[in-house]
Amino acid sequence: MLKHKKLRDRILIGYSLPILCLVGLGGIVHVNTSNAFQRQAEEKIAQTTIIEVDQMVLGVARMVRNVRGYLLFPEDKSYIQSYDQGLELFNQSYGKLDQQAQSLERQQQIADLAKKVNRNETIAQKIFELIDSGQLVEAKALMKSLRMDDIDEARQQILQVEQAALQRLEQESESAQKLVVVSVFLGVIISVVFNLIIGLWLSRQVESQIAEIVDVAEKISVGDLTVKVKTDISDRNEIGQLLLAFQRMIRGLSGFVGQVQQSGIQVTASITKLTAFGKQLEATVTEQVASTREVVATAKQIAVTSEDLVQTMEVVAAKSQTTAASASVSQVNLTAMANSMQQLMRSTTSITSRLEVIREKAQSINGVVKTITKVADQTNLLSLNAAIEAEKAGEQGLGFAVVAREIRRLADQTAVATLDIEQTVKEMQASVSTGVMEMDKFNQEVKQGAEEVREISQQMGQIIEQVTTLTPQFLIVTQGMETQAQGAQQISDVMVQLSDVSTQTADSLQEINRAIAQLGEVAQGLHQEIARFQVSDRPISH
Structure with missing residues (x-):
């Protein structure tokens, strides 16, 4: 009944019994554990x-002892x-006992x-x-009626009941423990036996089918593709699927080997033609590489000369720009100096x-x-x-004479x-008058200096204008030289790339020729390897 089922289904069905056994064992352990917690x-x-x-x-007892002590020593209130x-x-x-009492x-x-x-x-209070x-x-x-006998008797009754309960619970715990041990022992033994x-049952079923698969694989490994695989369409388990896969693999390998044998013959003929063509193309590319290298050397010389001219013009343009910038800075500084002198004139x-106001105030x-x-x-x-009066x-x-004398002394002071x-x-x-004269003189000198600065600034403006007019001309020449240098460099780069491509092409052709030779050797080896396979002339039946 289970022969045609998958291995997964067989394993699940086979191991379900031990699992059910373990589940029952777990239920027993759970119940006994819950009872143990309750006990x-x-x-x-x-x-x-x-x-x-x-x-x-x-x-x-402490209460009775203190009543007796107070009776003996009435003056001691500590009792x-x-x-x-x-x-x-x-x-x-x-x-606490009233809260815990359940029965x-x-x-x-x-x-x-x-x-x-x-x-x-009550007796103690009296x-x-x-x-x-x-x-x-x-x-x-009255002290004689204060007794502990009845209290001890009630205590003994409670202790007897509680100790009996403890013994009963201890016996129940031992019984439950023995039951759990026996259940676990039997459950483990039963699970091991079932497993x-x-x-053994699953391994025997799989072993018989695996032996057939191993025999087919060994024949395929030695090149025998005429082997037949016995399959059952109703067998849908993993082993049956593997046998069907082997059958399809043998059919595919048979067709593939036949195609490879035919292709090997065609590859050998094509390799012979490619070898002759590759040698001819290699000779042509070698001549092209030599010519390209000569053109590259000439283009590099032109590019170097153009770069030197560009660098020279760039230095000249930079010098002119530096001169114009310095002149501009000088003009700005002169303008600032003129402004400062004007401010100085206003300040003086x-x-x-x-000072005139100070002189008037002094007067x-x-x-x-x-x-x-x-x-x-x-x-x-x-x-x-x-x-006198x-x-x-x-x-x-x-x-009054003393007052008059003090007034006279104050008047003298x-x-x-x-x-x-x-x-x-x-x-x-006098100092203010001298300062006014000196400031007038200084003001005249400042006016004269400001006039000279203004004239120098005008001259610097003319210089800047001339240098600024000259700089664009240098830039035009520099741009022209840069364009020429870039063109020469591009030509040189293109020729270098062309030379590299030609060299790579020659190297590639050499590699291709070597690869073609190796391909021929591989084709021969492949033909020899394919020849050892035995291919059936008729299609394989299911």
């Missing part, structure tokens, strides 16, 4: 319950604080333990009240005007100084008269200062 969570809850119950009992800490520890553990039995046991602890806590009120005898009597069986005129200052001098003289006379007044005029100012103003007037 692990339950174990964690049971362990946490045991720890928290111990913490609760520890808190209750009450320690009692509160024990109560807080109990409440924390109780809160009704566990919730009832925890509630029973909490009820007994609350009873002790004992604290009796101690605080000084009723120690009543407190000691071996399927591998402005300075002269300002005004001199008039003011004279007025101040007159006022100082009058002040001096007034102070003298005031002193003070002398006449006797002791009553002593203060003012007179001296005005003399100094007047002298300074006169010296300044």
